[in-house]
Amino acid sequence: MDMEYYRNFIAIVEAGSLSAASKRVHVAQPALSNQLKLLQKKFGTQLVNIRRGVHNIELTNAGCILYNKAKYLCSLEDDTQREISDCVNGYTGTLRVSLSPSMSISFIQTYLSKFSKEYPQINYELYEVSILEQINQMLTGKTEIGVANAPLTQESRFDTIYTKQERLVAVMHKDNPWLPADDKALLLAHMEDMPICLSRGCSTLFLNVCSDSMIFPQILSINSTKLSTIAWAKENAGIAVVPASPGEIFDNDLICKIIRDDRLFLNKTLSIVKGRPLSNVAQLFLNYFSQHS
Incomplete structure (x- = not known):
């Protein structure tokens, strides 16, 4: 009928x-x-x-x-x-993203949480993985978008939609015994005798810069994720060195200090596979991202 x-x-x-x-x-x-x-x-x-x-x-x-x-x-x-x-129109479906572990928190805070409020019918699959695994996931179609804190290898196979520098910062408990809370920044040399906790994504850069400067910090831990690195600082066991976006929010019992060294930057990139059509959901997000980044 x-x-x-x-x-x-x-x-x-x-x-x-x-x-x-x-x-x-x-x-x-x-x-x-x-x-x-x-x-x-x-x-x-x-x-x-x-x-x-x-x-x-x-x-x-x-x-x-x-x-x-x-x-x-x-x-x-x-x-x-x-x-x-x-x-x-892309208002329903699943957005699949590969992220460097150190990028996930700020990416959720800055973009995905706000995007989800505008498009509540969309859900998400986020994979916090290494650069090599990001490349594999995007090339095999498991994810459509990659958010990385280092250049992708096989660059000719990807289109980089967005690049931005992120500064490395020192995150510590407000009651830490190493630095006064009122200092807004510190020199790399000041960190030599402090227990340092590193996010794996930035560990090579930080250690290379220290070596070039003849500075030998005490490395307490190297962690796979930014969240686990900051957990050491939250317990007042050490100082976490992690990449951070401007205005990024940390817990109330933590303070964030800029490390005064122009070499301590990571390039944050957002990439897609070159020539591969995007799903409507992914295209909708990229349009949103371009308007708000």
Whole structure:
């Protein structure tokens, strides 16, 4: 049965008469009457009783059933149409992203949390992995977007949409015994006798810069993720050296100090596979990212 028949049946019931329904749905009254007869023939029973008066339609018990089911079917069709439209426009689906572990927190805080509020029907698969695994995931199609804190190898196979420098900072407990809380920045040389905790993504850069400067810090730990590195500082066991975006928010019991050295920067990049069409969800996010980055 054509869905239009159900929609027009609903209009007949709610308008109260064939003439009123005809005006509401812009269908000639004889055509509506014929549709009603076809419905009654299909279901093999009287659906309405027509009596005199302005509102002259009275539902039978069978008509009540059809009215409620027709409302459900039309609602289901409307929902389906809306969901398909949202899918086509990228408003539903899954956004799959590979991230360097040190980038995930700031990426969620700065972009994904706000994006999810604008498009609540989208869900996410985030993979916090090494640069080599990011490359593998994107090339195999497991993810569509890569957010890295170092240049991707096989650069010719990727389009870099965005590049930004992130400064390495020292994060420590506000009650730490090594540095006064009121100093906003520190020199690399000041860190030589302090227990240093490094995020693996920035450890090579930090140690190379220290070596070039003939500075030999005490390395307490090297951690896979930025979060685990900062956990040492939160417990007041050491000073965490991690990349941070401007204005990044840390816990209230932590303070963040800039390390005064122009070599301590990492390049943050957002990349996609060159020549590969993006899903609608990924394209929607890239449009959002370009407007807010």
